Amino acid sequence: MHINHLIDPAFAPASAAVRAGDIPGAVLGVVTAAGERAVRAEGSAQIEPDHVGVTRETWFDLASLTKVIFTTTRILHYVEQGRIALDDPLTKVIPDLRQYDMNAAERRLTFRQCLAHDTHLPAVEPLYTYGQDPQTLRAFVLQRVWKPGPPVYSDINFILLGIAIERLSGLPVIDQDLAEGLTFRPDALQCAATERCTWRGRVIRGEVHDENAFALGGAAGHAGLFGTIGGVLDFARGLLDGSLLAAASIDAIRSRQTATRSVGWECRHAGWHGGDICSDSTIGHTGFTGTGLWLDFDRGIAWSLLTNRVHPTRHRDSGILALRRATGERVSAQFNPAH
Known part of the structure; x- marks a missing residue:
């Protein structure tokens, strides 16, 4: 199936979650090793104190995708x-x-x-x-x-x-220097808002949501990175086509070090956020704010779902696990690299 045809069915669960009020906004992007990509966006980058719509140019707090x-x-x-x-x-x-x-x-x-x-x-x-x-x-x-x-x-x-x-x-x-579409110092007006933080006394927008990363100077090894869907997909394609890391490094991030983890990444396992239909060569990672990225090396495809599910509060059930799994399974079920 052509990538532009799979994005709408794959985005359907996120669209439904936005319309149900489970999450404020979502952006889904899919990219192939050859560089073909498709993106869909819906909902709000911010709902309080003012409303701001989300677009494919919105910058998200990537949280643990920093890792x-x-x-x-x-x-x-x-x-x-x-x-x-x-x-x-x-x-x-x-x-x-x-x-x-x-x-x-x-x-x-x-x-x-x-x-x-x-x-x-x-x-x-x-x-x-x-x-x-x-x-x-x-x-x-x-x-x-x-x-x-x-x-x-x-x-x-x-x-x-x-x-x-x-x-x-x-x-x-x-x-630190970063590729286009990734930054540790975003323009707040272009960012999706995260939580109404009781510690900082304000809705967080354009500064890292993670309290420890904030206290460590605004960014640390575990959190602080912001990105657009384009920046995340560029990164993913660089791993899929082997241009970003040497072969030994790609092998390290694909090879299990423990039952569920490789070097840095999470490996496919039953019940994980990437869904159960992807190949065993799939790796992924999630971020607390509602972000995620998965790469299926056998299919030569990657997908990223970026949401601001903690806005305005983390203390609610956004259904993010089920949403991520449904999205991943729709991408995996529909994409056949032979077509």
Whole structure:
């Protein structure tokens, strides 16, 4: 099926969710390895305090898509340059990690383990409640005695990786160079709004929704990236056609490190957000604000659903899991690269 013909049926669940008031707005984009693409948009970028419509040019807070689009990719570029190896400990770049205890478990953590969320670190910590000085909070992350636990999906893993990127580049995450359609410093008037934040006392628009990323200076290794659907699809195509990363890096993001995770990405598994019809070679990632990106390497297709489902509050059931699965299954069921 031609890509322009599959986008409308694939967008139908998102359109219904907007009309039902489950989510304010949505943009769906599909791209092939050959560069063919289609996009649909509907609903509101903001519903309070004023109404703003969503378009394909709307910038979304990509939330944890930062982990794969920026952090994972940038770490793999450093691996390709020979500056680090995936199995190097973080201390190769961050020698002061847990510097007061040379036997600390954190000093043995590798880039691969953090990328695959295969560490003892917790899922999240309310760092922002300890203060808002970015450098002090970075020091706190590096010196904290983290309580050990079973491996979980952890923002702390990627905050550490973001600090490593800052050390390697000499620049804060928020000042890193990015491709067109991606930014850490968006124009607020072009952005979809996220939450009415009780901590900041305002509707968040054009600044990162994640409180820890905000307190760490506006962007960190786990969150802070903004993008348009075009920017996200450009990134996805670069992975599909092999132009963005070397073959060994593509193999790393496609190869399972744990039952459900590769280097940086989530791998297809039963019940996941990408749906059950995609091929086993499919990887994906989601963002808390309502974003998501999936790449099916066997079919040579990627799709991204961008929503602002936390606007004006996260404390409601937006049905985002069912929406993502329905969207992915419609894309996968209709697209046959032979046609």
